[in-house]
Amino acid sequence: MSGEVMTESTRRRLSDRQAGTVRRLTDAAVEEVRATGFDGFTVRNVARRAGVAPATAYTYFTSKNHLVTEVFWRRLSTLPPVRPSPEGPRERVVAVLREIALLVSDEPELAAACTTALLGSDPDVQELRLRIGKTIRRRLLSALNPDRAGRPTPEEGRVLNALEFAYAGALVHAGMGYSSYAEMADRLAEVVELLL
Incomplete structure (x- = not known):
């Protein structure tokens, strides 16, 4: 870090x-x-x-x-870099989404607070949300293709967009109380199975 x-x-x-x-x-x-x-x-x-x-x-x-958004950003920032591994892209992407989903999963009050705070409209929240989004996107791209530096291929870009939408939807879903953050991680794994 x-x-x-x-x-x-x-x-x-x-x-x-x-x-x-x-x-x-x-x-x-x-x-x-x-x-x-x-x-x-x-x-x-x-x-x-x-x-x-x-x-x-x-x-x-x-x-x-x-x-509260700063708290989430700091936790996300402490995750170790995505490292190349012998596993395939599907397994690496599942691992990345799981670690992000579980950042606050063992603290339900904080998890709910982060979900609400991340939707805030003040400029400082927007700036942090942009940093968070870019970091998540970089982590997902590294998981999809550890050898890629920079821009994704068109196909990778479409997969990244779908994964980002799935993550954002899962975050809101869990924030609304429809599932736990641990269940969110499992459901995201199912989405990755479908996409990859």
Whole structure:
């Protein structure tokens, strides 16, 4: 993992001290959402839990959606790179989708909060959503063809689009409570079986 992920906020570059504050806020956000759920979650309460002033928290995060989306982004960013393996593309893609789907699966309150937050409309959420989407797309392309650098072939592009739609739909499906995030991973595996 690059050090840049841990020292760069959506909004600006951070000093070590500022990065520590952001890390405390994101850790406190996870604790707060566990304690209150997303409906009771506020940036002010997260700031209190992190031991910083609310104004300081708002310096880094414009909204609760921004803060929770940052938590998801940081977890996604810590996944190890997709490595070439003797398995076929189907198995590699299933593994990539499973690890992404399971990032927050053992924390139902956080999983639901991430689903809601990722749909937020504020510019900082949109920026993070773009980063998240690009990262997921790169991981899927690496799984489809580990030797490919850069742009997918037209066929790979169509498969990537279908996989991204399947993932987004599964995320919303799980967020609505129709399935668990663990079940979402299994259903995504079924979609990969159909596509590949």
